[in-house]
Amino acid sequence: SFDKEAIKNNIIFHEKEDFKYTYGTAGFRSKADVLGSVMYKVAVLATLRSKKLCGATIGVMITASHNPEEDNGVKLVDPRGEMLEQAWEVYATKLANAKDGETLGQVVDEIIAQNKIDVETPAKVIYAYDTRPSCPHLVKCLESGLKAAGAKETNFGLKTTPMLHYLVRCLNTDGTNDAYGEPTEEGYYKKLTSAFSSAVKGKTRLSTLHVDCANGVGAPKLREMMKYISSDVLSVEILNDDITTLGKLNSNCGADYVKTNQRVPPNVSIAVGDRYCSFDGDADRIVFYYAAENGSFRLLDGDKIAGLAAAFIAELVKEAGIDSIKVGVVQTAYANGSSTNYLTNNLKVPVSCVSTGVKHLHHEAEKYDVGVYFEANGHGTVLFSPAALNTIKATEAKTPAQKLPLTQLIALTELINQTVGDAISDMLLVEAILTNRQWSFGEWDQAYTDLPNRLVKVVVSDRHIFKTTNAERQLVEPAGLQNEIDALVAKYTNGRSFVRASGTEDAVRVYAEAATRAETDDLAFKVAQLVY
Ligand code: 16G
Ligand code: ZN
Numbered sequence: 389s390f391d392k393e394a395i396k397n398n399i400i401f402h403e404k405e406d407f408k409y410t411y412g413t414a415g416f417r418s419k420a421d422v423l424g425s426v427m428y429k430v431a432v433l434a435t436l437r438s439k440k441l442c443g444a445t446i447g448v449m450i451t452a453s454h455n456p457e458e459d460n461g462v463k464l465v466d467p468r469g470e471m472l473e474q475a476w477e478v479y480a481t482k483l484a485n486a487k488d489g490e491t492l493g494q495v496v497d498e499i500i501a502q503n504k505i506d507v508e509t510p511a512k513v514i515y516a517y518d519t520r521p522s523c524p525h526l527v528k529c530l531e532s533g534l535k536a537a538g539a540k541e542t543n544f545g546l547k548t549t550p551m552l553h554y555l556v557r558c559l560n561t562d563g564t565n566d567a568y569g570e571p572t573e574e575g576y577y578k579k580l581t582s583a584f585s586s587a588v589k590g591k592t593r594l595s596t597l598h599v600d601c602a603n604g605v606g607a608p609k610l611r612e613m614m615k616y617i618s619s620d621v622l623s624v625e626i627l628n629d630d631i632t633t634l635g636k637l638n639s640n641c642g643a644d645y646v647k648t649n650q651r652v653p654p655n656v657s658i659a660v661g662d663r664y665c666s667f668d669g670d671a672d673r674i675v676f677y678y679a680a681e682n683g684s685f686r687l688l689d690g691d692k693i694a695g696l697a698a699a700f701i702a703e704l705v706k707e708a709g710i711d712s713i714k715v716g717v718v719q720t721a722y723a724n725g726s727s728t729n730y731l732t733n734n735l736k737v738p739v740s741c742v743s744t745g746v747k748h749l750h751h752e753a754e755k756y757d758v759g760v761y762f763e764a765n766g767h768g769t770v771l772f773s774p775a776a777l778n779t780i781k782a783t784e785a786k787t788p789a790q791k792l793p794l795t796q797l798i799a800l801t802e803l804i805n806q807t808v809g810d811a812i813s814d815m816l817l818v819e820a821i822l823t824n825r826q827w828s829f830g831e832w833d834q835a836y837t838d839l840p841n842r843l844v845k846v847v848v849s850d851r852h853i854f855k856t857t858n859a860e861r862q863l864v865e866p867a868g869l870q871n872e873i874d875a876l877v878a879k880y881t882n883g884r885s886f887v888r889a890s891g892t893e894d895a896v897r898v899y900a901e902a903a904t905r906a907e908t909d910d911l912a913f914k915v916a917q918l919v920y
Contacts, residue, residue, distance in 0.1 A: 390439075390507035390538055392496060396489035398536040400428040400529055411480035413745035413891040415463025415472075417452050420522035423460050424529040429483040430462050431513070431533025432496065437476060438511035438539065440503050441467055447556035449549050450517035450526050454602070454644035454668040455892075457637040460522045462530075469557030469568075469807025471747040511539040514555060516547035518605045518670045519631040544573075548605050548671035550810030551576055557807050568806070573612075580816055581616040583802035586795065587820040588621055594823055596623040598664045599815070600653055602642030603630045606671030606811055613812060622819060627656060643668040643675045643766045643811070648843065651685055652677065658685075663829055665818075667811040673766040674811040676818065678829040686833055690762035691727035693818060694719070695835050697770055698737055698760045700821045701800065705758070707793035710783050713776050716756035718742060718749045721861045721886050722764040722843075725901055730836040741859045745891065746808065767809040770817070772801050796824070839882060841901040842912035846919050851889040851896050854919075860888045872918050880907045885915045 403422040410416070416426050427450070434446045447465030455461070464472040464480070472480070479499050486492040500507060513534055517523040527543070534541045544555060551573060558571035569579045601607035607629030614624060628641045638644065641653035643666040652658050653666070658679050665676040676688035694717050702715045716738045717731050723741070731739045738756075742748040746767060753759025757776040762768030772780070780798060785791040803820065805813040822832060848854075855865040863870040869887075877883040881903035889896050896919055900912035 391536070392493055394536045394538075395432055395496060395533075396493045398428075398532060399486075399489045399492055400425045400532065402487050409481060409484035411477040411484070413747075414453065415449075415461055416480070416484060417455065417459065417461035417892060419458060420452075420460035420520065420526065423462065423522070423526055426484045427462060427526050427529035428533035428536075429486065429492070430464065430480070431530050431539070432492075432537045433476070433480055433483055433499075434464055434513045435511040435534065435537035435539040436479075436496070436499055436503075436505060437464065437466075437472070438513060439507060439509040440505045443510050443512060445512040445514055445556055445559040447552050448513060448515040448530060449547075449552045449670075450515065450523055450530070451549055451670040452518075452520065453549070453670045453672065454638050454642055457520060457635060457639070458522075460520055460526060462526070465553050465556045467556065467560040469553040470750060471808075474747065511537070512542075512559075513539045514542045514544055514552070514559065516544040516552040516555075518549075519546065519603075519637060521634060546605060546608070547573070548609050548810070548812065550672050550805050550808050550813065551609070553807035554805060554810075573609075577613045577616045579802060580813060581613065583799045584617065584816045584820055585621055587799035587803060588823040589795075591823045592826065593621055593623065594819065594826075595661075595663060596625050597815070597819065598625045598627055598656070598662060600628045600641050600646075600656060600664065600666040601626060601671070602638050602645075602667055602669050603628045603633075603636040604638065604642070604667065604669035604671065605631070606667040607631060609671065610667075610812060622816075628653065638669045642666050643673040646677060646687065647675050647689055647765050650687060661828075665815060668766075671811040672809050674814045675766040676829060678833075680830065686829070687838075688829060688833060689724075690764045690766045690768050691719070691723050691838075692832065692835070693766070693814060694760050694762040694768065695727060695730055695735070696821055696832055697817060698731065699735055699835070700824070701758055701760070701770065701797070702735065702737065704793040704797050704800075707790065708780075708783065708797060709786060709790050710779055713757040713779060714738075715758045715760065716740065716753070718752045718759060718761035720744050720749065720763055721859055721888075722899060724764065724838045724841060725882065725884055726836045726839050734835075741861070743860050744888070750808070762809075766811075766814075769806070769809045769814065770800075770804045771806060772804075777801060839901040839903065840905040840908040841899065842908050844898040844900075844912050844916045845890075845893070846896045846898060846916050847894070848896050848919065851894060854887060854889045854896055856886075856888050861886050863887055869918060873915055876911065876914050876918070880911050883907070883911055885911055887915065887919055
């Protein structure tokens, strides 16, 4: 039974007296040395959340994704494998900032009262973590909270973030007619690899894909998955797989490095014709790249993946004779203007723009029959609505030509992680499409040419004064600043620029794009000066 005294008495005290914790876009994230107290509170919150949802399994993932090795973080996963409901982020923040047992007890009471929680409902919480050296200690802190709160807990050990999301969904649908998969790591590999094999059946395998795993959890997991798949259908070479040497995680490698610096990791030598991709530290992001004929670096980011996926799926749906199913794409303001133009004018699919952060994209994507969502940074997935799924599964081919597209659509619904963006699943999706089309990266890249773009980080005295509207594309505060930005932007060919406060760092980000590299850099620099 629920013992509030135990929760109060076993509290882990704040590591730093004045530290202010905030549950943001990526959960709690900071230097690892202040997070022990937070883990304890997160355990309490996960327990209450499970009780509130009639004992459904809640997930806890300990990771700081692409951030430096000395950072860590934690986020909660709701029963269907989605991010924690936004209304509960406030409770997370309140709990984390409770400095003593008394205050903690009060916040717990408040959450119970506001949500009419029956504390006697048994709670189930599962958790997993990435390769960071701080994880073992943080796991212990989490476990002490789960013990105090009386939750039934399962430690799933080292996992990628998307695997934990998958496991939560599986556990909550196990035995129902909405079953998502076998709730084990092996179940995850089997589901993905058999779907991949089915999607590429009869097609010639592509050349080896070189995968930079950011010296993170993606490396051992990808290696494990490859045991389930024949080398006749997929060949990968795993790079940056050192998860034991201190200081290597995300250092000069990984998806964030490649996207931000628009260059190949220094320890990777790339030859014309070779195919590369990079995961981030918890394997929920992926970007692809190659060297063009003239040797120049070419990035295929989240926008390019969205375009590839949307075009392929729209085509399959049409060929299968079920074009009642509509494909839509969700982007953020960071999407390259050329990609939005391509989706709208060439593919003629509806495109929505939402605020940065997976939860915003995910929820918008749920509004479409098939919702393709990707952030330019390489985080994303494709969601099939329950109705679309039913239609796809219930449709019988009326002509022989409709057979293959139908089988492939079904394979894609199994292949694509329905809970969150997943580097391993997205990698297989891209490879499945390219295998079917027998396309090189160069051919994929031909869909459109990115406008030159620049992202600048500006450290300001208070980033909270920057308030935006219109999916972060316009500032409402500080008053007058947007007019100045607009006046600047008007001077550049195809110019576009926006400013927003980061949700993960104490800084403001300036994005700019324009027709040429020189104009882009100039615009970014001038807008940054306005902000500073
Ligand atoms: C978080 C978000 C990511 C977003 C990034 C933006 C999740 C799980 N992650 O990492 O989607 O792109 O924040 O960071 O939502 P920023 O606010 O510092 O620009
Ligand atoms: Zn990540």
